[in-house]
Amino acid sequence: MPLLDVDDLTTYFHTRDGVVRAVDGVSFNLERGETLGIVGESGSGKSVTCYSLMRLIPEPPGRIERGTAMFDGRDLLQMSPKELRKVRGDKISMIFQDPMTSLNPYLRISTQLIEALQMHRDIDSKAALNKAIEALEEVGIPGASKRVFSYPHEFSGGMRQRVMIAMALITEPDLLIADEPTTALDVTVQAQIMEIIKQRQNDLGTAVILVTHDLGVVAGSCDKVLVMYGGREMESGSADQIFYRPRHPYTRALQKTIPSLQEKGQELFTIPGLPPDVSKPIHGCAFHPRCPYPKIGSPEGERPQLEDIEPGHCWAACGFCDSSAPIETVLAKADDHVAEPVDGDA
Amino acid sequence: MLKFIALRLLQGMLVLLGIYAVTFVLVAATPGSPFSSERAIAPEILAQIEAFYGYDKPLGERFITSLGNVLQGEFGPSAVYANRTVTQIIAESFPVSIKLGSISLLLALVLGVPAGILAAVKRNTWLDYLPMSVSMAGICLPTFVMGPLLALVFGLILKMLPVAGWYGPEYVVLPATTLGLYYAAYFARLTRGGMLEMLNQDWVRTARAKGVPEHTIIWKHCLKGGLIPAITFLGPALAGIISGSFVVETIFQIPGLGQWFVRAALNRDDFLVLGLTVLFAAMIVIMNLLVDIVQVALNPRLKYD
Structure with a gap:
């Protein structure tokens, strides 16, 4: 039995301007002592996922709509406030961004x-x-x-x-949730902090959920990776699978943005456009408006289902684009396409 | 810390000196004189009176003389009540104002601060809306409406309490309530604001993530910082309660300082005006110093310097 088994976690914020679907059906699990990296751009629902597990979402306006989070055999999402207090800070701890x-x-x-x-x-x-x-x-x-x-x-x-x-x-604690622990720090200090987390994890055998948008950090310290976008799971798998055999266009594009993997002297690659506005319903694939791959068919349609590629590696199998080729070929071929201004709110 | 207090007291002295000088000039520049009355006074007699009070000397000399007297603790004779000195008048009425003021302030704190905390913790529920609308009404309703209203209900209709005078404990109730409710309203709003700011801080989330129960978060993590706005207001509030009570003192016929202030200004009783102004200024200076000391004690990020 895994230490933490999250299934279909869904957290919405009910605001005056509509329902913000911050986390929309995310599933993952974590064994004792393992490290899971949650990556994605700002606003992709990484932090809200963590806060939902700790039930630190301000309610209202937030609400955990559905899902389960079995921790050591008990559902965190169904616990009474008293039971929760016993888990928080004792079995599960959290460090914050700032x-x-x-x-x-x-x-x-x-x-x-x-x-x-x-x-x-x-x-x-x-x-x-x-x-x-x-x-x-x-x-x-x-x-x-x-x-x-x-x-x-x-x-x-x-x-x-x-x-x-x-x-x-x-x-x-059995589990440490680190919500972007190095984002607000100097680059020189970042490495030290990651080193300390890793070292203490080894000493204590703590499982770690590491939220970050620094893929370099993920590559260096995570066993598993969950790629999120627009509150949804895009791809998940072991660090090796995600880094060496990325399947989803978003994962591939994200990897292209790692500065140290880019040629010196060249302009850094960025994914054009903005993350989706999760206060509006998303049809089909959330990444579709910014996807560099050649599109096939209409962007309206069913949400892509998670599909296993190999054991432990799955992706939101998108049928709206032809993502068979590696991203380098696509980018080289469709330079004009990338240069086009893309409406991120679409 | 001693250095800080000494420095602040020195600063306070300078402030008082400035206030004394400005008041002196303003009083001297006011047309008319304390000795003019409806009845015509023979010029020789008037000259004699003015000579007695030192009004025949040039302004500069009068200022130096009066300042010297004040530094020796003597504010001079009352220019209107011939047989009393300003110090005597203050000695009679100040304790009355202090008593009324401290009871009012205590009432204001006891009612206002808990109401503010409750409203912040239960924000956007009726436990927030009810005390906050009551306090809004309290701020909007001037004491000269509240006072007669209370006197009407509890004094004349219910006949529970005396409506005027200053003879025993029961005479304190209505004026202290009138004054206290007004400031309670302010304290409630300030405390609510301060506590809300604390409760929205990131470190409250950290405390929750540690499994700290809500009541400990309120008392241990938020109260210190949340009370700072209310404590900052304490200085002006006390000075305001004691000096600003002149409306209430007039309504309830209480022989306090406030009444004398009004009377002194109307009578052009120069020495009394000066004496009372310096007294109030000194109270505000001292209260602000006390508030600063308490603030440093509450907020570790502040230092004495």
Whole structure:
């Protein structure tokens, strides 16, 4: 039995301007100790997927419409608030994108670090404090026994993210959800933070869901990858399958955008257009308006069904374009097509 | 911190000096004199009176003399009530205003702050709408409407409470309620705003992700920051309650400072006007200093400098 088995997770936001289909039928699973990377552009529903699992979606306007998320045999989406509180911070922890705003500026680091321990473990405050100092040392904060009494504003961004990691892992959870943990940080610090997450994961055997739009990070640290677009699953598989045998046009285009894989001196490749407006219903394939592949048939139609290509590797089998050729050929052939302005809202 | 307080007190002294000078000039520039009355006074007698109060000297000299007296704690005689000094008048009426003011402020805090917290936590439910519409009405309704209204209902119709005077504890109820409700409304709105801002912060989400229950999030994570707007308002509020109570003091016939302020201005009682102005200014300076100290204590990002 996998540690986490998510099936058909669907989260909508019911706003005055209509229903925003932020996450629309996403499924994945995760074994103990494994790392799953969720990738996609901004607004593709990666973060909302994570928040839905933790039930941190503001309700209203958000609502988890359907789906199941079996964690250790229990459905996270059906838990009572009390049961949820027992899971949050104990079995599942989370780190957030912006370390500058994710720590409470009014409370000492020590108070915030030991909070989860006090909540979930029968531990006296002295032992908890020692554990907190230990946790800070493990994420590489020098002078931890003194700095534990500092306030968040006395730390730099990278240091704060280390504190967040220490805080999330202090209860040795089974699952760590990291929502773009490096996006708000300096490039030099990003690598350090990823290294710390990986190292702590190895020490504790924690499974990790890593949300990112940095494909380089995914290639370096994930066992499995889920590619999302417009709130939907486009393709999923092992890191090798996704990187060496991408099937979906979006996955292929996304890979083309990795800066380090592009020739030096050349203009960087970008996918033209904008991500879809998920407040309007999407017909057919969500990526269709921006797809560089030759189109076949009308874009209106049934949503592409997920189809297995090989064991563990599936894609939203799109019948609206001819995606048999590798993307390089298509891009070379249809240079004018790519250059055309594309209406992203279509 | 001591250095900070000393520096701020010094600054406060300068502010008070400025206020004293400006008030002095304004009072001197006002046409008429404290000694003119409907009855004609013989010019020799008037000259004698003016000489007694020092009005025959040039303005600069008068300013220096009066400032010297004030620095020694003597605001001078009342120009209208011949047998009393300004200090005596303040000593009689200030305790009354302090008593009325502190009870009103306490009432305002006890009603306003919890209502604001409740409204923020239960936002967009009737527990938010009800206290917020009541407080909106409270802000819009001036004390000179609220006061007579309360007096009418509880004094004249229900005959539960006295409507005027200052003789015993029951005389405090209506004026303190009138003043307190008005400021309670402000505190409620400020507390709601402050708490809402805190509850929408990212770190509240972090706390929830740790499994922290909602009540702990409110008390431990949000209250400190959420109260800052209300505490900032505390300084002006106290000064306003004590000085601004002159409407309420007039309605309920309370022998407090506010009444004297009005009377002094109408009578052109120069020394009394000056004395009361400096007193109010000093209160505002001290309250603001206290508020700043409390703010630094609440917000670790602030430093004394």
